[in-house]
């Protein structure tokens with residue numbers, strides 16, 4: 001690990017100087033060697049399976065942000081992980097060089113979490129005992145910590161960020177939102193290692209299927225993986241297309257690993273179509289039939305599904321003459337019933353078409369939106385939010401999550417729920433707001449994007465969780 005390496009270099013430099021530091025360096029090395037060993041995938045089944053809980057639906061959650069901002073330093077959630085200069089700790093104070101190096105990247109007001117790791121040398125043994133092996137951890141329990149090593153990529157090191165998520169390229173100036181890492185409580189979770197991830201998917205198809213929030217996560221994954229690629233030309237889209245909002249069908253090939261990272265857009269997972277109602281042909285949703293692209297998802301080795309925020313009253317035409325089963329169009333059907341039927345259609349498809357021996361299936365829980373003073377279509381905003389929500393904020397749940405939970409439980413195929421709802425709800429700071437478009441394309445200040453996420457940003461954490469799941473259930 002990088003940490004380990006940089007520390008051992010440092011410790012030799014200081015070797016002749018302070019004996020105490022050497023000994024703490026050794027403890028430090030041992031501590032991280034143990035973490036490395038532990039990070040090997042050794043467990044078989046079940047332990048790391050989690051996540052069947054109520055989750056937040058994008059359409060039902062709109063957190064009131066007006067009084068929730070707090071500075072990272074003042075936050076009760078975060079204070080324990082930030083280096084506080086007034087705290088007298090033998091480890092960090094005596095090694096100015098080390099301290100400097102980790103601050104080096106930019107002038108962080110908040111010092112790197114690495115300092116804290118250093119401090120833990122003193123009682124490394126104790127900490128080692130307390131921390132659980134990753135497969136025993138509940139990844140939904142944790143806190144956001146400021147990490148000067150973040151982000152994992154930038155707008156210049158990743159060519160795949162499309163305009164909608166490229167906040168920095170669109171003029172967003174504050175950059176703190178990129179620097180938060182989700183730290184799982186009492187857990188020895190390894191950092192994301194792009195090389196290792198690419199090795200895990202060597203010769204395989206990693207396929208994201210869902211709405212634009214899944215496109216968000218898919219682009220994040222492309223960016224994260226791209227950092228480990230030596231020759232950029234060895235990564236290309238199958239039909240050489242650039243990513244745009246309009247097209248919904250991409251396959252990026254990482255030639256050195258003979259793998260593809262694909263995305264198929266489908267808002268509902270089930271089939272959108274048209275049917276004759278009276279004299280007119282109108283849009284309907286076939287809740288009993290899969291989306292037309294489903295044949296192309298078959299044979300994927302890792303499938304990551306989502307669907308959530310299109311299931312709203314507005315987008316489903318209030319359920320009037322919209323939902324269709326066979327030839328029958330329901331004159332009126334409530335969204336929960338339709339959602340459940342659609343998910344059952346999806347689950348039958350998975351049970352019938354997916355071989356659990358070859359394919360790992362994930363369903364990502366709903367990502368929260370954070371509109372204030374209105375909804376996405378009525379002047380809602382989130383521009384003033386540039387801090388995380390504080391600890392008093394409690395993640396909320398929706399009926400749709402319970403439906404997802406019920407459906408997953410009844411399936412034959414094991415499906416892992418990527419439970420990102422709660423941790424994402426704190427991240428009110430990370431939406432594009434007005435920076436979802438280039439300044440010259442901004443038509444109206446009234447329309448803000450408080451649903452998607454800037455990249456780099458929160459979806460990187462979802463992918464880190466995906467990585468941890470893949471590492472530890474083999």
Ligand SMILES: *[C@@H]1O[C@H](CO)[C@@H](O)[C@H](O)[C@H]1NC(C)=O
Pocket residue numbers: 001002193194195196199
């Ligand atoms: C990342 O994984 C690769 C392959 O498993 C390994 O060689 C490398 O040392 C890892 N890097 C870090 C920083 O742990």
Ligand SMILES: *[C@@H]1O[C@H](CO)[C@@H](O)[C@H](O)[C@H]1NC(C)=O
Pocket residue numbers: 050051052053054140141395419421422423
């Ligand atoms: C999903 O995460 C939320 C909070 O983030 C938690 O309350 C819930 O219990 C989690 N679900 C499961 C099955 O762990």
Ligand SMILES: *[C@@H]1O[C@H](CO)[C@@H](O)[C@H](O)[C@H]1NC(C)=O
Pocket residue numbers: 066067
């Ligand atoms: C929220 O914060 C604003 C400004 O920080 C303040 O004017 C307002 O009174 C606060 N509202 C509540 C309900 O605390």
Ligand SMILES: *[C@@H]1O[C@H](CO)[C@@H](O)[C@H](O)[C@H]1NC(C)=O
Pocket residue numbers: 067068069070076390391392393
């Ligand atoms: C946290 O936010 C709530 C409102 O969401 C506010 O009432 C409370 O005072 C805040 N706490 C701190 C410590 O800022």
Ligand SMILES: *[C@@H]1O[C@H](CO)[C@@H](O)[C@H](O)[C@H]1NC(C)=O
Pocket residue numbers: 076077078079080
């Ligand atoms: C934050 O710091 C205060 C004072 O140092 C301490 O009392 C409190 O327990 C800390 N909070 C957490 C969550 O560690």
Ligand SMILES: *[C@@H]1O[C@H](CO)[C@@H](O)[C@H](O)[C@H]1NC(C)=O
Pocket residue numbers: 088089
């Ligand atoms: C820090 O600790 C050392 C010895 O442990 C002591 O000499 C020094 O005064 C302390 N500094 C502060 C600011 O408390």
Ligand SMILES: *[C@@H]1O[C@H](CO)[C@@H](O)[C@H](O)[C@H]1NC(C)=O
Pocket residue numbers: 155156168169
């Ligand atoms: C990255 O963002 C900066 C603004 O912070 C901008 O100047 C630069 O052009 C962007 N790079 C790309 C490749 O978009």
Ligand SMILES: *[C@@H]1O[C@H](CO)[C@@H](O)[C@H](O)[C@H]1NC(C)=O
Pocket residue numbers: 248249293
């Ligand atoms: C996806 O790509 C295939 C192959 O080019 C094409 O036949 C198909 O129509 C595309 N589907 C969509 C939804 O764009």
Ligand SMILES: *[C@@H]1O[C@H](CO)[C@@H](O)[C@H](O)[C@H]1NC(C)=O
Pocket residue numbers: 064065066371372373374
């Ligand atoms: C947010 O909360 C404040 C005070 O708690 C309230 O006055 C305001 O109407 C709320 N805004 C929204 C959009 O719910």
